[in-house]
Amino acid sequence: MDQLALIIGLLLATVVAVGLGDRLRLPYPVLMLLLAVGLTFIPGFPDLDIAPELILPIFLPPLLFATAQRSSWAVFRVRWRTLIMLAVALVVITTAVVAGAAWLMIPGIGIPAAIALGAMVAPPDPVAVESVAGRVHMPRRLITVLQSEGLFNDAAAIVIFQAAVAAAVGGTRIGPDVVLKFVIGAAVAVVAGIAMGWLTAIITRLVASMVARSAVTLVVPFAAYILAEEVHASGVIAVVVTALEMQRHSRPQDAAERVTRTAFWDVVELLVTALAFGLVGLEIRHVIRDEGSDIWGMLGVAAVVCVLVFAVRFLWLAVLAMGGRKRRNALQPTSAKEVLILTWCGMRGLATLALALALPLTLADGTPFPARDYLLVIACAVLLATLVLPGLTLPWLMRVLNASNDGTEERDAALVLAQRAQAAAVAALKEHDLMKDLPPEKVALVKEKMGRLHAELLDGSLRNESVADLRVRGRGLAIAVQTIALDAARQEVVLARNEPDMDPEVADRVLRQLDLRTMIMPE
Structure with a gap:
């Protein structure tokens, strides 16, 4: 009963956070996170116990689906360079830089565990970016860049993380087969997403009830994610492709269904987003409580990693900006101002938390996982630094840079x-x-x-x-x-x-x- 009461309480707190965010012109997910962290300091406050392996399957499918519904296949055909350079290349580079720094600074961590840390903190969260960017009137072109990156970067990070954890647990090395695994998993996920979109189109044409057709769209993201994961493909890519396919099959005459579905998904996205970031806040406090006074000795390394995460993103976007000016590519940053804004919007969120909590406790021989406590603290520090600080200061930054869009x-x-x-x-x-x-x-x-x-x-x-x-x-x-x-x-x-x-x-x-x-x- 405590678990149910806590979930209901977080959902009610969502309404307060949204209202407060509207008045203060601040993103409600950040307010939910801070509220959840504050609540856990209350003596006797219950914990929300969700198995780490269930966090991504519960929260990621509906949030990715809601975001992907606002895009189209045609746009992604234009943005393929952005997808490769941000959703894949930047994740790999961030992982490598963070892993190298962790290997040098954390005694006994080992290369696989260091790579796992890099993969955990590499992917920005599309939901956080959407909720923040829309409130500061960011130019649509920059939002599309962030959307393109956020919809697919989790897939690359998850594959790297899983390979690194498997190598750490089994005492093996990470080989080039990771690339092949990612490519095959992505291809299979695309097929699964197309099939799920086609099947959903058939179902919605056979079902007469408009309410039932809207309800189907809530089931489909979970089905696509689970199906892809069961065949060892990318659930993230499968969900995104499913959403794009469903939009492609949309018919002009489905006016009432579109209006109903949009209203339905506005509510779902609001509640699931707030619950997810409430969970982030609860888990951050849980980590702080478990580590106790030992956490102070870990903050120096955590601060270095946070700086590296920002620095790598800034430098990579600066390189893209120079190339974008030469090619006049409208889907990449083209000025120092845009580079700074996109760097500040590299907010980590649910995927970082879920991967951190998914770290195993022990290796195959029963020994503790290398520097697991260190990795959890660093992941939480990066999450707070990239989400709370930019989320609260982005409106000020947009005003200073005079970058807000008047529409x-x-x-x-x-x-x-x-x-x-x-x-x-x-x-x-x-x-x-x-x-x-x-x-x-x-x-x-x-x-x-x-x-x-x-x-x-x-x-x-x-x-x-x-x-x-x-x-x-x-x-x-x-x-x-x-x-x-x-x-x-x-x-x-x-x-x-x-x-x-x-x-x-x-x-x-x-x-x-x-x-x-x-x-x-x-x-």
Whole structure:
């Protein structure tokens, strides 16, 4: 009962953290973490006991799925350089640098355990970045860079971590087969994700209940993750691919389902994110309590590792920025200002905690795992340094650098897309030639409505006075005219969402207004 009461308490605290974050303009995950750390200082406060091997399977699938739903295949085809350089190369380089430093500074750690530490602290957390960047009006281009990195870097870190732990436990060396294992695991995960997306599309077409179809989307991320892990593939990649496939199979006519699913996932993402970071806070306090006074002797090494994590990321992004200017690559940093912002947004989170807690207690011969206490303290220190400090200071940094986005770029993109939707609606009406059967005054009303369509899509207003006017005469035909127009507009936006140069979130914003317009139409 204590466990259930603690979970309910954390969920209720989420509401407080979100409200407080809105007032203070601070990210609520950071506030949840600090709140959880503070609560554990209360005498008799219960611990939340979750087996380490269950942390990633419980929290990672829904959070990755929620983030990946805001992207598309076309965007990833454009961002493949960013994926390789940040989600794979930067993870490998950070792992190597941290492992080398740990091997030099921690007596008796051994190379495999040092590599395990590097893999633990290497991958930034996409959920933390999303929650922080959106509140400071960061330019969309930088957010897409962080999204691209965050969706896949856990896969590389997990493979390296598992290989390092296996080598440490078995007393063997880490060989080049790690690369082959990663490539094969990624390929199998892509196949599993595509299959799961295809299967989900079939299920949602067979199920009549809209609520049930939304509920399926909650089950699918866990199923994709477990399926991939069972065949020794990457569960992370499988979940991301599943989400991308489901978006690819989205149909223009599924307006009510999209609105319901979006609202459902907004709630799920909020609660799971807050619960995950509450767990991070509880576990950090648990580590501090277990280590006691010994922790003070470990803080020097932890501080060095924290500095290295920031420094490696800054230098690597600086190299990418120089290359990005030469290639005019819009999906990489192009200035020192952007390098600094992206460095500050390299926030560690759930994956770092889960991997740290997954460290075995003993080796195969029964001896303690090398420097396990050291590794836990360092992982928690990196987590706090990269999450709390940037999370609380990023708004100030954006103001100092004058880097906040006023939304002009997004509004311009939405305007262009809204105009495309309006043009598609008018073309569909001309093709069906329905307006010839309407009285002249109704034709004028329909034309006025189509002329205002792009403005309604941009400002989010859903004025329905035209429908009321059209009901006076020719009600059925007038509704048919609007139905055809809205269907054509949605079709255009759904197609545009899969274009390489289209921001999926801008398309989703316009599509949501069309979906809401469709839902308020009279029967």
